[in-house]
Amino acid sequence: MKIFTTKQIAAIDQFTIQQEPIASIDLMERAALQIANWLIHHLSNERKIIFFAGPGNNGGDALAVARIMAEHDFICEVFLVDFGKPLQAEPAENWHRLKEQGKVKLGRIESQESIPAVPDDAVVVDGLFGSGLSRKLDGLPLQIAAALNASRALVVAIDIPSGLFGEDNSNNDLGAVIQADYTLTLQFPKLSFFFPEHEALLGRWEVLPIGLHPSVISETETPFHFLTAEEISDKIPVRKKFSHKGTYGHALLIAGSYGKVGAALLASKACLRSGVGLLTAHIPHSAYQIIQTAVPEAMCSIDASDLMFTEFSDLQQFSAVGAGPGLGVKPNTRKALLRLLEASPAKLVLDADALNILAMHPEWLPLLPENSILTPHPKEFERLVGPSGDSYSGLQSQLAFSQKYKVIVVLKGAHTRITSPDGRVFFNTTGNPGMATAGSGDVLTGIVLGLLAQDFEPLDAARVAVYAHGLAGDLATVQCDELSLIASDIIENLGEAFFQIRK
Numbered sequence: 001m002k003i004f005t006t007k008q009i010a011a012i013d014q015f016t017i018q019q020e021p022i023a024s025i026d027l028m029e030r031a032a033l034q035i036a037n038w039l040i041h042h043l044s045n046e047r048k049i050i051f052f053a054g055p056g057n058n059g060g061d062a063l064a065v066a067r068i069m070a071e072h073d074f075i076c077e078v079f080l081v082d083f084g085k086p087l088q089a090e091p092a093e094n095w096h097r098l099k100e101q102g103k104v105k106l107g108r109i110e111s112q113e114s115i116p117a118v119p120d121d122a123v124v125v126d127g128l129f130g131s132g133l134s135r136k137l138d139g140l141p142l143q144i145a146a147a148l149n150a151s152r153a154l155v156v157a158i159d160i161p162s163g164l165f166g167e168d169n170s171n172n173d174l175g176a177v178i179q180a181d182y183t184l185t186l187q188f189p190k191l192s193f194f195f196p197e198h199e200a201l202l203g204r205w206e207v208l209p210i211g212l213h214p215s216v217i218s219e220t221e222t223p224f225h226f227l228t229a230e231e232i233s234d235k236i237p238v239r240k241k242f243s244h245k246g247t248y249g250h251a252l253l254i255a256g257s258y259g260k261v262g263a264a265l266l267a268s269k270a271c272l273r274s275g276v277g278l279l280t281a282h283i284p285h286s287a288y289q290i291i292q293t294a295v296p297e298a299m300c301s302i303d304a305s306d307l308m309f310t311e312f313s314d315l316q317q318f319s320a321v322g323a324g325p326g327l328g329v330k331p332n333t334r335k336a337l338l339r340l341l342e343a344s345p346a347k348l349v350l351d352a353d354a355l356n357i358l359a360m361h362p363e364w365l366p367l368l369p370e371n372s373i374l375t376p377h378p379k380e381f382e383r384l385v386g387p388s389g390d391s392y393s394g395l396q397s398q399l400a401f402s403q404k405y406k407v408i409v410v411l412k413g414a415h416t417r418i419t420s421p422d423g424r425v426f427f428n429t430t431g432n433p434g435m436a437t438a439g440s441g442d443v444l445t446g447i448v449l450g451l452l453a454q455d456f457e458p459l460d461a462a463r464v465a466v467y468a469h470g471l472a473g474d475l476a477t478v479q480c481d482e483l484s485l486i487a488s489d490i491i492e493n494l495g496e497a498f499f500q501i502r503k
């Protein structure tokens with residue numbers, strides 16, 4: 001699904017108004033009905049709702065929601081922030097309708113002194129500013145935000161917490177932004193919703209559809225997307241009746257070192273659970289019995305070293321190569337990785353220590369075969385590209401890296417983001433903090449490798465693997481608290497995850 005900029009969303013609103021056609025006051029009413037409906041279903045009408053309405057359409061939404069809530073017997077109070085300019089167009093019409101209705105206590109905030117005290121048990125609806133925010137909060141809006149942030153009331157933001165920009169907040173003062181418990185966003189999540197430093201501002205966010213015009217949505221171009229099952233379900237092949245294990249590729253996994261054999265084990269199991277025909281695990285000699293016993297489905301290629309990866313044989317027989325989990329960064333392993341890069345496997349995924357070695361030898365980066373997949377966690381990514389401040393700047397450097405070296409970068413975390421050399425970005429929507437546990441990244445590497453070996457296009461392998469991995473983690477929490485989740489649980493739920501994606 002596409003993620004648009006706030007400017008694009010305004011244009012899509014306008015197109016909808018003209019082409020549907022629908023009067024803009026009715027489109028605002030449609031948005032307000034969705035928000036009111038959510039509030040009615042989530043709040044008790046014994047709690048007072050205090051609306052803060054700004055000068056634009058976000059304020060107009062708040063005024064319309066207050067009227068609808070009052071019709072449903074909620075106790076509502078509205079404060080309009082007075083900027084000394086008369087309200088215009090739809091917000092003015094909704095102010096008029098609210099006065100006419102006569103069920104809501106109305107007030108104005110003209111100065112700091114008129115900011116009302118908010119009781120702890122109240123609900124605040126933040127309709128100060130939405131996607132029309134043109135500058136950081138200062139003056140009266142900043143004082144209102146500070147007062148609301150100091151209160152313990154539940155805050156529900158309309159469209160976006162006031163003060164937060166939809167995209168680039170690198171020059172914003174996040175301390176000045178309203179901290180919402182819930183954000184009810186209209187039709188599309190904004191790019192800034194996918195960045196970790198905004199979690200405390202957004203609270204939990206939900207997308208409420210307001211029926212914007214489908215044709216303009218499909219025609220409007222954007223590099224930003226979020227992953228949904230619908231878009232990847234057709235990438236998972238239906239296995240043919242007369243197929244055999246040779247049909248589904250032969251993966252080579254180079255993983256494990258003395259003390260870190262578990263990484264090879266987890267990645268091997270995940271790779272096998274992702275449909276690969278054959279898997280060879282290249283492991284140090286000391287890992288042989290462990291792997292053969294724990295993963296009998298895998299063949300083993302045994303390194304001359306008892307302890308680590310130092311050599312590999314002919315790559316011809318392999319349809320994809322994965323390297324990194326648990327490898328260590330000893331000099332002999334580094335040399336072997338260099339030789340692997342020089343051998344230029346057609347399909348390659350690198351993780352963990354393979355990335356740490358690349359960070360130690362950035363001069364090797366140009367050797368990466370085109371469309372290789374790199375799966376760093378944030379620290380590994382920082383080692384590769386240096387620190388990058390806020391997430392928006394980090395996204396720019398991730399994209400620049402993908403484009404410079406023509407590789408796919410999977411930056412792992414909540415909302416793992418995938419950048420491709422053509423400039424597209426995909427944010428994941430599955431997964432949970434229970435997956436922040438040792439070995440879950442090794443599982444992802446195994447899945448990517450299994451899909452690559454089956455001849456998935458590299459970008460599809462990355463997208464499907466990331467989505468399935470997160471979904472398997474989510475399925476694991478049905479029976480098991482997030483706290484207790486371990487990487488093996490993700491592997492155990494992979495089958496059900498693929499099953500659900502295929503549906």
Ligand SMILES: NC(=O)C1=CN([C@@H]2O[C@H](COP(=O)(O)OP(=O)(O)OC[C@H]3O[C@@H](n4cnc5c(N)ncnc54)[C@H](OP(=O)(O)O)[C@@H]3O)[C@@H](O)[C@H]2O)[C@@H](O)CC1
Binds near residue numbers: 031056131133186
């Ligand atoms: N378009 C549609 O049909 C639909 C839109 N919808 C809703 O509209 C919202 C977008 O509405 P919007 O474009 O009117 O902008 P909004 O966020 O209300 O603010 C603009 C006003 O704030 C002012 N202002 C800005 N920053 C400021 C600051 N820091 N400090 C002080 N003032 C500041 C700005 O002044 P200016 O920048 O011009 O000086 C202007 O007066 C969107 O989020 C959604 O909720 C839905 O109803 C669905 C249909």
Ligand SMILES: Nc1ncnc2c1ncn2[C@@H]1O[C@H](COP(=O)(O)OP(=O)(O)O)[C@@H](O)[C@H]1O
Binds near residue numbers: 376416433436441
């Ligand atoms: N809070 C979270 N929400 C969703 N997924 C997460 C979260 N934390 C971690 N994960 C996922 O778990 C995996 C962790 O990978 P990584 O840090 O490489 O682990 P390890 O090195 O222990 O194998 C990634 O795929 C990441 O997306």
Ligand SMILES: [K+]
Binds near residue numbers: 058127158159161
């Ligand atoms: K808002």
